Amino acid sequence: MNIETALKEAMTIDGALGIALVDWESGMSLGTLGGGKYLDLEVAAAGNTEVVRAKMRTLASLRINDTIEDILITLTKQYHLIRPLKNSGGEQGLFLYLALDRAKSNLALARLNLKRIEAELTV
Numbered sequence: 001m002n003i004e005t006a007l008k009e010a011m012t013i014d015g016a017l018g019i020a021l022v023d024w025e026s027g028m029s030l031g032t033l034g035g036g037k038y039l040d041l042e043v044a045a046a047g048n049t050e051v052v053r054a055k056m057r058t059l060a061s062l063r064i065n066d067t068i069e070d071i072l073i074t075l076t077k078q079y080h081l082i083r084p085l086k087n088s089g090g091e092q093g094l095f096l097y098l099a100l101d102r103a104k105s106n107l108a109l110a111r112l113n114l115k116r117i118e119a120e121l122t123v
Contacts, residue, residue: 006121007033013113015105020045020097024052
């Protein structure tokens with residue numbers, strides 16, 4: 001599936017507030033959907049790029065030979081789910097960022113759906 005279809009699919013996840021596909025090297029989003037007055041996805045993409053970079057540096061410093069499946073940030077009213085993507089060579093460089101309304105979402109199902117979208121996404 002292409003980027004536009006993947007973003008639309010992600011927005012069908014219960015409680016989805018916004019979704020972005022982000023290049024964590026540059027912090028630029030390749031596409032966004034949702035968001036709004038209280039969720040600027042461009043700002044969120046740039047900010048979450050720093051989260052991903054910090055975690056990647058920490059794994060390297062600790063010499064942990066593993067990959068991040070996802071990063072969860074829990075707020076009182078929202079979940080923010082960051083899922084680094086792997087390309088066909090197994091390297092990471094992009095991530096999906098999904099913001100969810102905590103009262104309307106099921107975190108386990110959201111993670112499962114995001115994993116499925118990742119598997120079907122072609123960039």
